[in-house]
Amino acid sequence: MHLAAVSAPGRLAGPRPAISIRLPRREDGARVWELVAESGGLDANSLYCNLLQCSHFAETCAIAEAGGDIIGWVSGYIPPGAPDTYFVWQVCTAESARGQGLARRLIASVLARPCCAGVTRLQSTITAANTASWALFGGVAAALGAPMTHAPHFTREAHFAGRHDTEHLVSIGPFARRAA
Numbered sequence: 642m643h644l645a646a647v648s649a650p651g652r653l654a655g656p657r658p659a660i661s662i663r664l665p666r667r668e669d670g671a672r673v674w675e676l677v678a679e680s681g682g683l684d685a686n687s688l689y690c691n692l693l694q695c696s697h698f699a700e701t702c703a704i705a706e707a708g709g710d711i712i713g714w715v716s717g718y719i720p721p722g723a724p725d726t727y728f729v730w731q732v733c734t735a736e737s738a739r740g741q742g743l744a745r746r747l748i749a750s751v752l753a754r755p756c757c758a759g760v761t762r763l764q765s766t767i768t769a770a771n772t773a774s775w776a777l778f779g780g781v782a783a784a785l786g787a788p789m790t791h792a793p794h795f796t797r798e799a800h801f802a803g804r805h806d807t808e809h810l811v812s813i814g815p816f817a818r819r820a821a
């Protein structure tokens with residue numbers, strides 16, 4: 642066998658299926674729950690929570706799919722008191738799909754929807770140790786051409802009763818709508 646074929650399993654397996662991004666539906670809830678559990682580093686929510694995200698909050702959530710598999714997920718909402726803000730609750734991609742800009746595409750796809758027509762800020766919370774997440778949101782801020790600030794928000798002692806690392810509130814914006 643030719644050495645190049647041995648060292649290039651991607652080529653042996655053939656071309657990767659195209660990735661599409663779409664709105665979630667109720668039937669996706671169970672698979673989304675699994676993806677979140679498999680992703681490592683994310684708090685598991687109840688399956689019921691994922692079902693609500695896939696139905697009531699579908700417009701501000703997105704799924705990445707390839708070859709019929711769900712390989713990426715972003716959940717979020719527009720907080721009732723802040724109609725100019727998209728709050729990202731969770732974002733994750735399957736390990737096999739990482740490092741290809743997929744998480745950024747998922748967020749961008751929601752920001753481009755009509756429901757986000759009035760959105761000029763993006764927020765999320767991140768623990769200090771989540772390097773990939775800091776890199777992701779830093780990249781989002783750069784792509785939007787907007788400043789990014791952060792500050793402790795839900796702290797280990799005051800809010801998590803010592804059970805969880807402090808979550809830092811990351812705020813990106815304001816950004817121009819045309820950037821989104």
Ligand SMILES: CC(C)(COP(=O)(O)OP(=O)(O)OC[C@H]1O[C@@H](n2cnc3c(N)ncnc32)[C@H](O)[C@@H]1OP(=O)(O)O)[C@@H](O)C(=O)NCCC(=O)NCCS
Nearest residue numbers: 731732733734739740741742743744745773774776777780
């Ligand atoms: C965080 C996560 C969603 C990133 O997904 P991804 O599809 O690999 O991210 P992208 O390819 O869109 O990368 C976006 C940017 O982050 C950088 N990045 C991604 N993972 C990184 C890592 N592990 N270390 C350093 N930088 C990283 C990319 O290089 C890219 O930078 P750029 O904007 O300068 O090009 C993914 O690692 C994951 O699912 N992690 C587990 C769940 C999690 O922690 N989610 C975030 C908290 S809600």
